Each structure stands twice: as C-alpha cells, then as structure tokens.
Amino acid sequence: xxxxxxxxxxxxxxxxxxxSRSAVSRAFTEGASIAPEKRQRIxxxxxxxxxxxxxxxRGLSGRRTGLVALVFGRVSSPxxxxxxxxxxxxxxxxxxxxxxxxxxxxxxxxxxxxxALSYQVxxxxxxxxxxxxxxxxRCAALGAPIVMVGRILDGVAVDAVCCDNALGxxxxxxxxVSEGRHRIAWIGGKAEAFSNVERxxxxxxxxxxxxxxxxxxxxxxxxxxxxxxxxxxLLTADERPDAILCGNDAMALGAISAARRLGLGVPExxxxxxxxxxxxxxxxxxxxxxxCNPVAETAAQALRLLEQRIDDGARxxxxxxxxxxxxxxxxA
Amino acid sequence: xxxxxxxxxxxxxxxxxxxSRSAVSRAFTEGASIAPEKRQRIxxxxxxxxxxxxxxxRGLSGRRTGLVALVFGRVSSPxxxxxxxxxxxxxxxxxxxxxxxxxxxxxxxxxxxxxALSYQVxxxxxxxxxxxxxxxxRCAALGAPIVMVGRILDGVAVDAVCCDNALGxxxxxxxxVSEGRHRIAWIGGKAEAFSNVERxxxxxxxxxxxxxxxxxxxxxxxxxxxxxxxxxxLLTADERPDAILCGNDAMALGAISAARRLGLGVPExxxxxxxxxxxxxxxxxxxxxxxCNPVAETAAQALRLLEQRIDDGARxxxxxxxxxxxxxxxxA
DNA sequence: TCCCGTATTGAACACGTGTGCAATATAGGC
DNA sequence: GCCTATATTGCACACGTGTTCAATACGGGA
Numbered sequence: 093x094x095x096x097x098x099x100x101x102x103x104x105x106x107x108x109x110x111x112s113r114s115a116v117s118r119a120f121t122e123g124a125s126i127a128p129e130k131r132q133r134i135x136x137x138x139x140x141x142x143x144x145x146x147x148x149x150r151g152l153s154g155r156r157t158g159l160v161a162l163v164f165g166r167v168s169s170p171x172x173x174x175x176x177x178x179x180x181x182x183x184x185x186x187x188x189x190x191x192x193x194x195x196x197x198x199x200x201x202x203x204x205x206x207x208a209l210s211y212q213v214x215x216x217x218x219x220x221x222x223x224x225x226x227x228x229x230r231c232a233a234l235g236a237p238i239v240m241v242g243r244i245l246d247g248v249a250v251d252a253v254c255c256d257n258a259l260g261x262x263x264x265x266x267x268x269v270s271e272g273r274h275r276i277a278w279i280g281g282k283a284e285a286f287s288n289v290e291r292x293x294x295x296x297x298x299x300x301x302x303x304x305x306x307x308x309x310x311x312x313x314x315x316x317x318x319x320x321x322x323x324x325x326l327l328t329a330d331e332r333p334d335a336i337l338c339g340n341d342a343m344a345l346g347a348i349s350a351a352r353r354l355g356l357g358v359p360e361x362x363x364x365x366x367x368x369x370x371x372x373x374x375x376x377x378x379x380x381x382x383x384c385n386p387v388a389e390t391a392a393q394a395l396r397l398l399e400q401r402i403d404d405g406a407r408x409x410x411x412x413x414x415x416x417x418x419x420x421x422x423x424a
Numbered sequence: 425x426x427x428x429x430x431x432x433x434x435x436x437x438x439x440x441x442x443x444s445r446s447a448v449s450r451a452f453t454e455g456a457s458i459a460p461e462k463r464q465r466i467x468x469x470x471x472x473x474x475x476x477x478x479x480x481x482r483g484l485s486g487r488r489t490g491l492v493a494l495v496f497g498r499v500s501s502p503x504x505x506x507x508x509x510x511x512x513x514x515x516x517x518x519x520x521x522x523x524x525x526x527x528x529x530x531x532x533x534x535x536x537x538x539x540a541l542s543y544q545v546x547x548x549x550x551x552x553x554x555x556x557x558x559x560x561x562r563c564a565a566l567g568a569p570i571v572m573v574g575r576i577l578d579g580v581a582v583d584a585v586c587c588d589n590a591l592g593x594x595x596x597x598x599x600x601v602s603e604g605r606h607r608i609a610w611i612g613g614k615a616e617a618f619s620n621v622e623r624x625x626x627x628x629x630x631x632x633x634x635x636x637x638x639x640x641x642x643x644x645x646x647x648x649x650x651x652x653x654x655x656x657x658l659l660t661a662d663e664r665p666d667a668i669l670c671g672n673d674a675m676a677l678g679a680i681s682a683a684r685r686l687g688l689g690v691p692e693x694x695x696x697x698x699x700x701x702x703x704x705x706x707x708x709x710x711x712x713x714x715x716c717n718p719v720a721e722t723a724a725q726a727l728r729l730l731e732q733r734i735d736d737g738a739r740x741x742x743x744x745x746x747x748x749x750x751x752x753x754x755x756a
Numbered sequence: 757t758c759c760c761g762t763a764t765t766g767a768a769c770a771c772g773t774g775t776g777c778a779a780t781a782t783a784g785g786c
Numbered sequence: 787g788c789c790t791a792t793a794t795t796g797c798a799c800a801c802g803t804g805t806t807c808a809a810t811a812c813g814g815g816a
Contacts, residue, residue, distance in 0.1 A: 101772060112796045124775090127794060139559045144542045148489060149772035151480050159543075162524070167512065168703075173505035180499065180526050189543070192494070194512050211491075211521070212480045307806050317709060320781060349708030371500075375648060376681030377709035433802060442767045456805095460765065479800035545816060726762050 100143045109137045120145050151212050159399065161208045161216035164194040168372040169314065170342060175219060178391035186395060215398045217241060237401040239394045243286040244411060251279060251397040253390055253412040255338040257287060258294030260383035261337035264365050265298035268335045268424060273363055277333035279322045279343050281314045288339050291367060295337060307333040312343050319343025322352035327362065334362060335424065341366035341373045344380055346424060365422040379422035386414050432475045441469045452477050483544050490519070493540045493548035493729065495527040501646065502674060502702040507551060510723035525673035541568055547730045549573060569733040571726045575618040576743060578663060580591060583729040585722055585744040589619060590626030592715035594750035596697050598756060600667045605695055607639040609665035611654045611675050613646045620671050627669060636676060639665040644675050651675025655682035659694065667756065673698035673705045676712055680755060695756040711754035718746050
C-alpha cells in the first residue's frame with residue numbers, strides 16, 4: 093500500500109531538522125527538557141511535513157493511550173443518546189478520545205469489556221445498566237480505572253456517579269398527592285435494571301409515607317411503545333388510577349398517547365409523570381412533568397472521578413449522588 | 425502502579441507453555457503455520473493465565489488496529505443517534521471497534537480527523553454533514569480508507585452511501601399535489617448541509633414538474649424548536665400554505681406542534697411532512713407522514729464499502745444510492 | 757538406510773515512540 | 787581564565803507484538 097510509504101515518522105522530522113529523534117519526541121512532550129527555540133523549530137518543521145506523533149506507538153511506550161472506553165448497552169434510546177453526547181464531549185474536552193462499546197447482547201458485555209481493555213484504554217466509563225457484578229469486581233481487582241454511571245453496586249469498590257432516584261420519586265409523589273391524587277399506578281422497567289430498582293423502591297417508600305400503596309404495578313421495557321401498551325391496560329381496567337408514574341420519560345410519553353387514544357384528559361382525568369427529562373419531554377404535545385436527571389453534571393463528575401482514579405489508583409472510592417430537580421409541566 | 429506488574433504478555437505464556445514467543449503469536453493468528461495440538465495447548469494455557477494479545481502492540485507491528493473511526497458532528501439529535509446505533513452495531517458485528525469522534529465545533533473537524541488518523545484507525549466512516557472538501561480531498565490523497573455517509577462530494581474520489589434525497593422529495597410532492605395541495609411551503613436546514621441542498625433541489629424540481637413553486641421558503645436548524653418557530657411564522661402569515669414540507673422529521677414535529685398551538689387541524693387544514701422517518705415520527709401524537717431513510721441498510725453498505733476499500737485501496741470508488749420509501753401516516 | 761520435500765519452529769528484526777543515563781554545551785561566580 | 791552547577795542533547799534500551807528466514811523435525815519413497 094501507498095499508505096505506509098507516505099507515513100512520516102519522528103525519524104523523518106529529526107533528519108529534516110538536523111536533530112536527534114529524541115529531540116522530536118521531547119518537542120511534542122509537555123514539560124520535557126528541551127530548548128524553547130529548538131522546540132519551536134521542530135514543531136514548525138513537523139507541521140510542514142505533516143507529522144503527527146503516532147498515538148499507538150506512544151501508547152505502547154508510555155503507559156497512556158488517551159483512550160477512554162464508553163460502555164453502553166444501547167445508544168438509540170433518547171436518554172442514552174443524550175448521555176453519550178455529553179460524555180463524548182467531556183472526554184474530547186479533556187484531550188482524550190472515546191472508544192465506544194455498545195450494541196451487543198447483555199451476556200457478551202463481560203467479554204467485550206475485557207476485550208476493550210486489550211486496547212490499553214486509560215479507563216472506562218460504564219453506563220450499561222446491566223454490567224454483571226462479577227465483571228465489576230474483576231475490573232476493580234484488575235485495578236483498571238472504571239467509573240460507573242447510573243448504577244451503584246454495594247460492596248464493590250468502584251467509583252460511581254448516580255442521581256438520587258429515591259429523592260426524585262419522592263418529589264413526584266409529593267406533587268401528585270398534594271394535588272389530591274391517591275390512586276397512583278406505577279409502570280416500571282426491567283427488574284434487573286438498577287435505576288428501576290431504586291426508583292421503584294423510592295416510590296414505595298414515598299407512598300407509604302402518605303399511608304398509600306401503588307394502585308397497580310406493571311412492567312415495560314423503558315420504551316415508548318411499551319409504556320403505551322401498559323398504560324392502555326391500566327386505563328381500561330375497571331378501577332382506573334388517577335395518576336401514572338413511569339420509570340422513565342419514554343414510557344411516560346407512551347402513557348400520554350394511551351390516555352389520548354382513550355379520550356382521557358391529561359392531567360384532568362389522569363396525571364402522568366416520568367423520569368429523566370429527556371428533550372422530548374418538553375415537546376409541545378407532551379409537556380411532560382418529570383424529574384430532571386442532570387446529564388451534563390453526570391458526565392462532568394464521571395470524568396472527574398475517572399481522571400482522579402487514573403492519577404491515583406489507591407485513593408478511596410467515591411460515590412457521587414446528584415440531586416434531581418422536579419420539572420413541572422402540564423401532564424401532572 | 426500495580427497494573428503493569430500484573431500484565432501478562434506473550435512472553436509469560438511462552439514460558440509457561442515451554443515454547444517460543446513466536447509460537448504464542450502464531451497461536452493467536454488465524455491461518456498461521458503452527459501444529460494444531462500445539463495451538464490448542466497454548467490457547468488453553470493463555471486463557472488460564474488470562475492472557476490476551478495487546479491490540480495496541482499488534483497495531484504497531486502489523487498494519488491493522490481493528491479500529492474504525494466514526495466521525496459525527498453531534499450525536500444527540502434523533503437521526504444521528506439512530507444512525508450511530510446501527511453503525512456501531514455493524515462495526516462490532518465485523519469484529520472491529522468504533523472510535524467515536526463527535527461534538528466539536530465544525531471548524532475543528534479537520535484537525536480532529538487528522539488527529540484520529542494518528543490512532544492508526546483502519547478506516548473512517550464520516551457522517552458529519554459538514555466535512556470540508558479540503559479535508560475529504562486530503563484524506564483521499566492520503567489513501568486513508570474513508571466512507572462518507574449522507575454526503576456526496578462531486579469530483580472527490582471517495583466512497584459514499586447516501587439515500588436518494590431527490591426521489592424522496594418527489595414522492596412527497598406527488599402525494600401532496602395528488603391530494604390537491606398546491607400551496608406548499610418549505611422549511612429547510614442550513615444552506616451548507618448536503619442533505620438540505622439535495623432535498624431542497626429535489627423539492628423545487630418536483631414542484632416545477634407540476635408547474636408549481638414553493639409557497640414560501642424558510643430556514644431552520646433541523647431542530648424541533650426551530651421547526652416550530654418557522655412554522656408559526658408561516659401559519660400566521662396573511663396567506664396561509666395548505667402544506668408544509670420540512671427538511672427533516674425533527675422540524676416537522678415542531679411544525680405539527682405549531683399547527684396545534686394555532687388550533688389548525690392536521691392534515692385537514694394544513695398537511696405536514698418530514699424526511700428520515702425517525703422513531704418519534706411514529707409516535708401517536710404525531711403520526712408524521714415522511715420518507716424513510718433506510719438507516720440499517722445505510723450502515724451495512726457503509727461498512728461493506730469500507731472493508732472493500734481496506735482490502736483494496738486501488739479499486740474504483742463507488743457511490744451507493746439507497747431508495748427511500750414513502751411512509752404515509754396521518755399528517756399528510 | 758539414505759535422501760528429499762514438507763510442516764514446524766525459533767531467533768532476529770521491525771513497528772514508532774518515551775525515557776533514563778551519561779556526555780556535552782552553557783552560563784555564572786570567583 | 788577556571789571551575790562548577792545547570793540546561794540540553796543524543797544514545798540506547800524498552801514497550802508487546804507480527805513476520806521473515808534459516809534451521810530443524812518429520813515422514814515417506816527408493
């Protein structure tokens with residue numbers, strides 16, 4: 093191939109500049125011992141030749157590749173896409189590159205992450221709700237810098253950042269109850285998903301604080317379609333709830349559609365609320381009342397934790413709990 | 425750090441198995457010359473030790489890293505997220521890994537792609553609508569395997585896959601006109617965006633085929649919010665259009681919201697159509713009539729072109745035009 | 757038993773860079 | 787002008803792998 097023939101290496105630059113190859117390397121290394129004017133000359137000649145240090149080789153020699161693995165289950169759902177956007181932006185802002193791991197069957201995840209470590213990533217940010225405990229422990233044991241987002245594993249020594257799901261649910265329940273809603277139904281997500289576990293627990297606790305119990309409980313898959321189907325079932329039952337709380341916004345959007353399809357007024361006849369505050373929640377036909385999952389701050393904190401962990405692998409593990417904010421719109 | 429201390433290399437495996445390091449390398453190389461039973465023994469010892477070839481080192485020595493750069497402008501918008509999902513899935517299915525480049529100011533893109541090439545990616549799939557012609561030419565000249573998605577640059581020798589935007593617009597116009605709509609307004613995107621250029625040109629051509637001209641032309645930014653604002657302006661003007669064609673689905677969703685806000689019936693008083701068929705287009709409150717941009721096939725074709733280009737850098741360049749499919753829902 | 761062709765093997769080199777160490781240049785103080 | 791502390795520099799090695807090439811083992815036919 094032509095490619096390798098045209099590739100310009102540090103050696104070429106050194107020759108052109110009449111210096112040693114080490115000098116070229118040092119010119120590109122922040123804080124290395126080299127005369128300022130010589131560095132300038134080398135840099136200018138390098139850019140003239142179109143030279144750029146080969147990060148692969150650099151990663152082999154030094155111990156840093158500048159790669160950060162982003163472990164996602166799926167990217168297409170609104171919340172994940174949103175989070176991914178912020179994370180990749182944050183990573184780029186720190187001069188690193190995101191290596192994306194996504195879209196594989198859940199079971200394959202463990203193997204995939206191990207595989208990714210063979211790329212010598214400096215660290216990984218895991219946003220997949222379904223990483224196995226075993227994998228997390230293995231990583232922790234391996235000493236690989238890892239930050240979990242939206243998930244906390246008790247007893248596993250891992251940094252994590254996660255919004256206070258229980259607090260969010262408490263705010264929602266308080267809002268609904270204070271408006272006189274007492275027949276509150278719940279549409280949750282998959283039982284294994286951590287966010288769902290915490291949100292459901294928060295819901296139950298908050299309700300019992302008012303001496304209430306869920307009017308009904310149903311399970312969907314965090315999708316719009318799933319939310320709609322379960323809401324249809326709830327709203328056509330003999331005893332209708334007067335409010336539906338959903339485990340995430342997507343299902344809540346589906347629930348609103350279900351109510352409309354049945355000719356029920358939202359929020360007059362049925363109040364509906366979600367969780368996350370994805371962009372679509374603010375769209376005119378929905379105006380969903382929800383709880384804002386602070387994505388930007390989540391990304392920032394995750395990256396901060398990761399960098400601190402990379403710098404000092406022995407520091408005590410930290411769990412950051414972000415405060416969600418109630419967003420009142422029309423649906424409740 | 426502990427990490428490097430614990431790292432197990434081919435050398436360790438060779439020692440444990442009582443063979444040369446070359447043998448270990450060959451055991452992990454498909455089709456290399458090695459006795460079958462020896463390979464099995466090495467592989468089993470390797471997995472026992474938790475060894476895995478270091479892809480970074482492998483990329484340095486061989487010429488393949490197994491990395492494919494995905495160049496995106498932004499990831500958060502629905503269509504991009506959707507495409508990204510399919511692309512990353514397709515890449516993973518081929519045993520490679522996606523390296524994500526996104527979320528930088530447009531101008532920085534050229535530098536970013538050049539930077540990414542320093543990771544020795546085997547190739548890149550560029551989905552950013554706004555890659556400069558200069559950059560594309562530079563890549564082509566550099567011989568780096570590149571496939572452009574959703575964009576075609578005349579005169580630049582690059583593989584590309586792109587849906588037939590003009591055909592899509594023709595189908596939409598035909599549908600609208602055949603239903604008696606003659607006052608068709610257009611909300612386009614940024615003038616530089618390739619998809620917008622083609623779609624707008626297709627619209628004008630199709631309209632003129634019926635002896636028509638756009639009732640009005642406005643520009644937004646491919647966002648829901650932008651679409652709503654421009655639609656509000658259109659629908660409150662003295663002479664109202666009887667149909668609004670939008671450059672993409674997101675703007676069309678905004679337009680539907682605008683019509684609702686003004687109490688106009690969709691499609692009775694105003695027909696609205698978009699382009700792409702993002703998931704949200706099928707949501708109940710919208711039921712947007714649109715044209716389906718075949719994302720899965722786009723991803724598959726892009727990867728096919730990339731792999732062929734990697735295998736043979738000299739083959740003639742290919743441009744794949746995918747056929748969009750009209751999706752009739754309620755809004756038109 | 758000997759010879760030759762073939763399947764395996766191991767040693768050595770290449771890939772492009774960072775970095776420790778000793779050597780050198782430079783400047784400053786006397 | 788000389789000596790010493792310091793700033794630069796270049797050499798050589800390390801990083802972990804793929805791959806070429808000569809050497810070796812093996813097996814079969816004469």
